[in-house]
Amino acid sequence: MTEFSTWDILRNLLLATRSTIQLSLATFLFGGIVGLILLFMRTGKRRALRRFAWGYVELFQGTPLLMQLFIVFFGISLVGLNVPPWLAAGLALTLWTSAFLSEIWRGCVEAIAKGQWEASSSLGMGYFQQMRWVVLPQAFKIAIPPTVGFSVIIVKGTAVTSIIGFVELSKAGTIVTNATFQPFVVYGFVALIYFALCFPLSMSSQFLERKLNVAHRNH
Amino acid sequence: MNYTFDFSSIGSYLPVLFNGILVTIELMAVGATFGVALGIFCAWARALGPIWLKPIVAGYVELIRNTPFLIQLFFIFFGLPSIGIQLTEMQGAMLTMVINLGAYSCEIVRAGIQATTKGQFEAGWSLGMTRFETFRYVVLIPSLQRIWPALSSQIVLVMLGSAVVSQIAAEDLSFAANFIQSRNFRAFEIYFLATAIYLALAITLRQLLRGLGWWLFPRKATR
Numbered sequence: 001m002t003e004f005s006t007w008d009i010l011r012n013l014l015l016a017t018r019s020t021i022q023l024s025l026a027t028f029l030f031g032g033i034v035g036l037i038l039l040f041m042r043t044g045k046r047r048a049l050r051r052f053a054w055g056y057v058e059l060f061q062g063t064p065l066l067m068q069l070f071i072v073f074f075g076i077s078l079v080g081l082n083v084p085p086w087l088a089a090g091l092a093l094t095l096w097t098s099a100f101l102s103e104i105w106r107g108c109v110e111a112i113a114k115g116q117w118e119a120s121s122s123l124g125m126g127y128f129q130q131m132r133w134v135v136l137p138q139a140f141k142i143a144i145p146p147t148v149g150f151s152v153i154i155v156k157g158t159a160v161t162s163i164i165g166f167v168e169l170s171k172a173g174t175i176v177t178n179a180t181f182q183p184f185v186v187y188g189f190v191a192l193i194y195f196a197l198c199f200p201l202s203m204s205s206q207f208l209e210r211k212l213n214v215a216h217r218n219h
Numbered sequence: 220m221n222y223t224f225d226f227s228s229i230g231s232y233l234p235v236l237f238n239g240i241l242v243t244i245e246l247m248a249v250g251a252t253f254g255v256a257l258g259i260f261c262a263w264a265r266a267l268g269p270i271w272l273k274p275i276v277a278g279y280v281e282l283i284r285n286t287p288f289l290i291q292l293f294f295i296f297f298g299l300p301s302i303g304i305q306l307t308e309m310q311g312a313m314l315t316m317v318i319n320l321g322a323y324s325c326e327i328v329r330a331g332i333q334a335t336t337k338g339q340f341e342a343g344w345s346l347g348m349t350r351f352e353t354f355r356y357v358v359l360i361p362s363l364q365r366i367w368p369a370l371s372s373q374i375v376l377v378m379l380g381s382a383v384v385s386q387i388a389a390e391d392l393s394f395a396a397n398f399i400q401s402r403n404f405r406a407f408e409i410y411f412l413a414t415a416i417y418l419a420l421a422i423t424l425r426q427l428l429r430g431l432g433w434w435l436f437p438r439k440a441t442r
Contacts, residue, residue, distance in 0.1 A: 062417070064381075067382060067393065067396075163386060194287055195282060199281065
């Protein structure tokens, strides 16, 4: 039996961390795009679109990420397509993220005073113009801290994709454990690597919140 | 797409599914009760506790909040036996849920405590209440009332997150779904059904917690 040094364990885990980072970034990007579309649907004037966005958010916030992953993973293969785990993982995480982000951003849009909508409306602006020039620039500032905070939840969410066989940090942890029989050390390292990824994000979210709040108090 | 959905094949596995639902509810009840209790203790320690306890609690909260639930579960269930702590699947799952919710609810409750003005403490003391009594009656109850909605959503999130305990073979709803899927190969149907059950559980739990909030805090919040 080969002996594994601590460095061997750590090196293999760090290699797998790249996949965690890639998946997190892709999820954040695509989830953000879909979330923005949902935000427009939710705050817009069309009743049917508002209902749809509401139902979408309820569905994805009210069910476990693990079940969404399984449904996407097994659902697409029903159509006869062979889905690689990374695609299923990315797709499910994108759908899940977009629901949460659109709900966070809706809160930020609703925090903008009603007078702003009325003022821009009285200037003859349409809904998209109002959003583009008046509401979103102001909502953006409020939205930064919770959005950065949610990115921590995305990084942690990618751990669940190991269950459908996507090889990222958690899956690598399981593989390395099976080879070394040292779960305490391996999962300890895995936890520390996740901590190293998430803690700076949490801290910057808190920092931004404090900083932007001070700016907010002054007017 | 030439696939015929067949939900009838689940019929003979209904007892398994039902058992899974009960285990999920059990996990949620234990996790929520003790998790919130731990959270309240940690919030007290972080906001008003002795100075040596603060960094310990802060470290615990940050460590848990910045690592995935799945890894905490694996560390507790697979890692701890190597230092001599052997747990059953259910104990491992429950312990992880309590520790996890404890850290999150600590931050939520602490926000409520910190929103209490200094005058409230002083009013309590001037009435001759001890520090504990002031905390219990003057600070904690209005704080909990203030943060109850946030706490409720966190409990729902933890219930949904508990789906991954099937990975250490705790026999919850997602474990039941995996089990049935491995027997009748009707993966999509059973996961669809399990997801619908989770959704129903989440909606019910949210309503229950809202009702509990009305029952626990009948008076209007004093701000």
